[in-house]
Amino acid sequence: MSRVYITGASMVPVNRHYDMSLFDLANSALMGIRKTVEEIPEIDAVVVSNAYGQKLGSQSMLGYKISRRAGLSGKVSMTVEQGDASGGASIFTAYALVKSGVAKNVLVIGVDKFSDFPSKFVNDATSSTLEEVSYHEGIxxxxxxxxxxxxxxxxxxxxxxxxxxxxxxxxxxxxxxxxxxxxxxxxxxxxxxxxxxxxxxxxxDIAPRADGASAVLISSQDYSKLSEVPVEIESVDxxxxxxxxxxxxxxxxxxxxxxxxxxxxxxxxxxxxxxxxxxxxxxxxxxxxxxxxxxxxxxxxxxxxxxxxxxxxxxxxxxxxxxxxxxxxxxxxxxxxxxxxxxxxxxxxxxxxxxxxxxx
CATH class of the missing domain: 3.40.47.10 (Thiolase/Chalcone synthase)
Structure with missing residues (x-):
């Protein structure tokens, strides 16, 4: 079982990015990774964390679409959805892939976009995480x-x-x-x-929803030196x-x-x-x-x-x-x-x- 490290990370400022699509945001986060990691290793898998793209933007298969746009076609790609816990679920997925030895370098991209849609549609999308009865009652x-x-x-x-x-x-x-x-x-x-x-x-008392994208490179011990200060993922519960x-x-x-x-x-x-x-x-x-x-x-x-x-x-x-x-x-x-x-x-x-x- 390999030890698991974070070897690079980037973020796009959280904001109302009216001039950027969901794919533009994801690409911006990827460009940030390329600037922070001097030598990008061969990527074995791409995990896209997205909660509401299918509901709001009518877009599924974001793992494939973002990978293709990033020039990573032919790699394992997937979308992980667990509501607003999708980010944690995606990090867990990447951690498991590297820990098990299935992959040595996994790129995790988190992206969601809200500002293009009226509040009514955003509330409908976020409420879909509730139980069926609550959602259909409009709660x-x-x-x-x-x-x-x-x-x-x-x-x-x-x-x-x-x-x-x-x-x-x-x-x-x-x-x-x-x-x-x-x-x-x-x-x-x-x-x-x-x-x-x-x-x-x-x-x-309430967190404001806005557009954003962030990327994290998760690597095995063999690639831990990609980062000047290796940060290990000790566990995910x-x-x-x-x-x-x-x-x-x-x-x-x-x-x-x-x-x-x-x-x-x-x-x-x-x-x-x-x-x-x-x-x-x-x-x-x-x-x-x-x-x-x-x-x-x-x-x-x-x-x-x-x-x-x-x-x-x-x-x-x-x-x-x-x-x-x-x-x-x-x-x-x-x-x-x-x-x-x-x-x-x-x-x-x-x-x-x-x-x-x-x-x-």
Whole structure:
């Protein structure tokens, strides 16, 4: 069984790219990989992470189409779809291919595009990740987030302004990240006056969807020297259920995470999602995680909340960001004296989760 490394990564700034197609975005991420890796090895497989291209753009077989445009015809190519956890699922797929020896170099490309479509169509697409009855009744994911928030507030006796600190911290981090979508600071007054989307959730409790593409090169130990600072994928754990995040407590304990030595990117679709995830992973006291952010190296990218939420590309962005942090190449806020990294890639309502552990 081979050891598995990340040997290159690139990102396109998350934004409303009206002048770029989904394929343009993917190509831009690929061009970025070619600039960061001096000698691109022979690629054995291409894994495309995409959640909504088939629903919004009426495009299937994106693995083949993106590979062909990249001049990689004849290679194994596939599309991985697991809603907004597609990025984590794609990294897991590439990890398994390299770990098993089936492939030595796998290119993972995460891409999704929303800005070409009215909100009605985007909401319809993202709601398709819900159960059939919920989808056909016209329910979106935001009411589920609101129910999670209400439940958390009742259980731990906190008010909605408890969650304001999360948005404030994410926007502060995003200001320093040139790849982020919402690069401006916010304060409690701005959040309190923002639109109420689904009681008690306000606009700043919800991650904004936008266009994006990111690419990661995953290689066997034979090719680890492609990167000046090899970053190893130590393990990938996954779970599913209602909610899936609770079953990740054991894996996080198994990898023995030391928060002060670990940089993390988690899936904060909603502010309450971040609180639930940090507490379920045992990284903060129940009901107090949002007040413990100074003790955690978490979402220095700005998270989904302020870096932006590029659908199926999200987990690939998270992986690229952790790689850049551990390789001391991240252009935004840098974590100090860290040796390990964690990516938690989930869907909107925490039913599917991928926990990826990295080590420098």
């Amino acid at each position: 979106s994911t935001s009411p589920y987030g609101a129910l999670m928030m209400k439940s958390y507030m009742k259980k731990y006796d906190v008010s909605e302004d408890y969650f304001y600190d999360w948005a404030i911290r994410m926007h502060s981090n995003a200001v320093e990240n040139p790849y982020a979508y919402l690069r401006f600071p916010v304060d409690k007054e701005v959040i309190a006056k923002s639109q109420e989307v689904s009681t008690p959730m306000r606009l700043f 996954f779970s599913s259920g209602e909610p899936s995040i609770s079953s990740l407590e054991f894996p996080i304990k198994r990898v023995n995470v030391k928060p002060e030595r670990t940089v993390m990117e988690i899936s904060d679709t909603f502010s309450v999602s971040a609180a639930i995830e940090l507490e379920a992973m045992g990284l903060a006291e129940r009901g107090k995680s949002i007040k413990s952010l100074d003790q955690l190296n978490v979402n220095y990218s700005g998270g989904l909340k302020a870096r932006g939420y590029p659908g199926g590309a999200t987990g690939v962005y998270q992986t690229a960001e952790i790689y850049m942090q551990l390789a001391d190449e991240f252009p935004g806020r840098k974590a100090k004296e860290v040796e390990e990294g964690i990516v938690l890639s989930t869907d909107d309502v925490l039913r599917t989760s991928f926990l990826i552990h990295f080590k420098r």
